[in-house]
Amino acid sequence: MxxxxxxxxxxxxxxxxxxxxxxxxxxxxxxxxxxxxxxxxxxxxxxxxxxxxxxxxxxxxxxxxxxxxxxxxxxxxxxxxxxxxxxxxxxxxxxxxxxxxxxxxxxxxxxxxxxxxxxxxxxxxxxxxxxxxxxxxxxxxxxxxxxxxxxxxxxxxxxxxxxxxxxxxxxxxxxxxxxxxxxxxxxxxxxxxxxxxxxxxxxxxxxKKTLPEPQEFVGVFKDKTVILSWNQVILKKYYTNYIIEKSEDEGKTFKKLRGTPVATLGEKEKNPSNRMMYIDSLSQNNKTYSYRIKGISPFGIEGPYSKIVSGKGIKPLTHTPFITDVKLNSQGGVLSWEFPSEGIRTLSKFKLVRSNTPKGKFLTVIDNISKNKRSIKIENLQAINYYKIVAVGNNGGTRESFPKMVQPDDSTPPAVPTMLNGTIDSLGVVRLQWKQNTEIDFLGYRVFKANLKTDEFTQMTFEPIPNSTFIDTVNIKILNKKIYYKVQAFDKRYNPSEFSEVLELNRPDIVPPTAPVFTSFKSDKGRVEIEWISSTSNDAQSTVIYRKEKGVKEPWQMLKSLPLLQNKFIDETGIVGKTYLYTALTIDESGLESEPIVPLKITVLDNSPKPSIEKFTGYVNREERYIELKWNYKETKVKEFVLYKAEEEKKPTMYKVFKVDTNKFKDRNLLINTKYTFLIQAIFESGAKSPLNKIEINY
CATH class of the missing domain: 2.60.40.10 (Immunoglobulins)
Structure with missing residues (x-):
């Protein structure tokens, strides 16, 4: 049990x-x-x-x-x-x-x-x-x-x-x-x-898919220990634990570490780490050890090995150098430092390193400085220099002094700012930008503004700004439509450059133009002609004509954008017989649009001459009491025939409408001893009409 x-x-x-x-x-x-x-x-x-x-x-x-x-x-x-x-x-x-x-x-x-x-x-x-x-x-x-x-x-x-x-x-x-x-x-x-x-x-x-190689495998070697770590989050769905192997013969043979495989036992709820860590002890410093890892999936399948990480254990120095003084002269200067005497036995040498910034990348200027020296000449100084003295131990470990800034006399101003440009949005927010200065001792910029080019410019920055961008706000509801900016650069000695060229910006236009007004229209022969009075706004630029078919759910279609001075448009794209809605609006120089005007409802007509109806005749049958009308018409695209009727001394009125395939009609609605007038007309699909054909009959 x-x-x-x-x-x-x-x-x-x-x-x-x-x-x-x-x-x-x-x-x-x-x-x-x-x-x-x-x-x-x-x-x-x-x-x-x-x-x-x-x-x-x-x-x-x-x-x-x-x-x-x-x-x-x-x-x-x-x-x-x-x-x-x-x-x-x-x-x-x-x-x-x-x-x-x-x-x-x-x-x-x-x-x-x-x-x-x-x-x-x-x-x-x-x-x-x-x-x-x-x-x-x-x-x-x-x-x-x-x-x-x-x-x-x-x-x-x-x-x-x-x-x-x-x-x-x-x-x-x-x-x-x-x-x-x-x-x-x-x-x-x-x-x-x-x-x-x-x-x-x-x-x-x-x-079938191959398992991935462990990623970001690194080792930090310290005094007889190494901290191994790798990214376990990106491999979480592939592996549940890992095997770590170690080599003491520079990667020729590897042995699995005791205590492995290792697994992630849980994750913190807040700010979980992406990395998994393992600490291994080293039997001695200054000897090369190599490590590699591989994952094991939940199915017991081993993945590929990671890249090999190698290094040596290093006993760190326990004493740090300290820069005490820098004396400048015409050739450069002399830098002095101190180092505790009790640390000399563990010290191999000093070296001098330099950078342009206190947290930048330091490069070696002078190497192999004797461990007994406490000063060194420095030359070829730039506008701003940061120096460190690095103590190098017998086992390769290092300790660095705090950085020391060395700045020779400087009266040369930075370069003039160039490529100044900017925009103003509809809310009056100004965004300026220009080319960034690259001087080592560069400090920042001051930005100046004026409402008129001839006015005195006002400084907009409380202190020099380091970046080559600036955001400002302006009032856009004033008559003056322009605003002016210029920029000046400063170095860390506050030497000013010349002013940049003045930048002129237009305040945004937020008032739309007035709309045009339709004055007349005409529809004939399949064409629609429209006239209007153009917008009276000073900044109006063009008139845009739109059209859509009446009763059809479709978006408005832009027909034409016309210069402001043009006030007539002919539409030849409509279909004869259909009814369209036409509207127009004005666009100004800023792209603002007026409200569209009330649409015109226009039917596309074709009023070109048509031949009259041939052989329109009438026959009276008094015994059966009717008048029989007959006609003959050979034109195509006829929609219907319209018959008008009138008694003697009366005006004709529409009496009957016949389909296109009808060519005769018997009228029994008659009075004895009455003279009748009949008129017939053909109506075409395009809306055109033939001339009226007339006959008179005594009944």
Missing amino acids: IKKKSTPIIFMLLMLGITIKTYAQKEIGNIKAEVKAIATVSENKILLRWGVTTPTAWKYANKYGYIIERKTIAVDKEILTKPVIKQLIPIPLKPYPMMEWKEFSEENNYAALAAQALYGEEFDVEMNEGGDGLLSIINKAQVIEQRFTFALYAADQDFKVAKFSGLAFVDNTVKPTERYLYTIRVALPEEKKDLIKAGGVYLGLLD
Whole structure:
């Protein structure tokens, strides 16, 4: 029987207990019970791994086991209309019985941890006097959460442990051209089947991918120690732990470090680190050691090695030099420093380094300065210099002095600012920019502004600004439409440059122009002619004509943008017989648009002459009391015929409308002894009309 107090388990509990306990108690209660699955391809088989999300689901799964179902979804990249379903295991998959863990747990700490979580004795929590059943329930819940977390952690670290725990399966019956959907669910009884949601994963042998190489592997070598670190976040979905190997013969042979593989035991909730770290001890300094790492996936597959990191342990110097004085002369100067006498025996030499800024990159100016010297000549000084004295130890370790600024006399101003340009937006925000000065002793710029080019310029910057950009605001609701700027550069001795060229900017126009006014229109022969009075705004630039078909849901179509002086437009693109809406607006020099004017409704007409109707005749039949009218018309594109009628001494009125295929009509609406006038006219699809053809008949 596996005891909860066995040595490997006690070790793991001490190492992992605090981290895992905190995670379990805080997160598990908010997670939905379901199966989460992953899979990978290895040679000619597919490896499956899964787990459940809550302690209760884990307890049910251990009792009832898992069912693994495989659906063949595609063959040779063709989706099957009816997937082939196969149960991969005859009975639900459960953790191995307790006795089968014994030998495995004696040689594998993760197996011992998983076995303890599954079959170990209860963790009894004693209660204070006066305690009640509620505390007992809480304690038992905490124990289940800890067992659940330990079991899943151990399975993640070793694929064989996962198989023993009933959380892994290898499918050897796969085919190279097929893709499968695997579904893993807990074999719950019918009344509990909805308690735990099933999980799944889709892949085939063609989805095989190589594992990535560990990235950003670095080593920081110190006194008989090295701190190794690598980016574990970008590899989190590939690896659960890492093997670290060490070489003491400059990379010829490597040996795995004791205590590895190493794993991430948990992450901080706030400001989590992207890197994983490992500290190794070195047997001696000044000897080259090399390291490399490789990851192990949740399926027990080892990935490729990282790049090799090499270095030597270095005992740091314990004393630091200090620059005491700099005396300048016409040739340059002399720099002096101090160094404690008790540190001389560990010192190899000094070197002088220089930079343009106190935090910039320092380059060696003079090397191999005797450890007994305390001053050195400096030459070729630039406008601003920062110097450090570096003490170099016998073992290569270094200690640096604080930087010392050395600045010779300077009366040369910086270059004049150039390429000044800027913009003003509709809110009056001014954005200026110009070419950045590159002098080493450059300090900054002052910006000046005026409303008139002849006015005295006002300084806008309280102190010199280091960047070649400036943001200002101006009032855009004034009559003066222009604003003026210029810039001056200063060095760290406050030597001023000449002013830049003056920049003239236009204040934005925020008042739209007035709209045009339609005065007349004409539609004839398929053309529409429109006239208007143009906008009277001073900055008006053009008139734009728009059109859309009446009654049709479509956007307005721009027909033409015309110069302001032009006030007539002819549209020849309309379709005869259709009715259009026309509108217009004005655009000014700033691109502002007026409101569009009230649209005109115009029908495109074709009033070109048409021939009259031929052979319009009438026949009187007094016996049957009717007048029969007949006509003949051979023109095309006729829409209809209109018949007008009038009694003697009366005006004709529209009497009948006939379809185009009608050519006769019997009128029985008659009075005896009455003279009638009939007129007929053809109406064309374009709206054009033929002349009226007239006959008179006595009835």
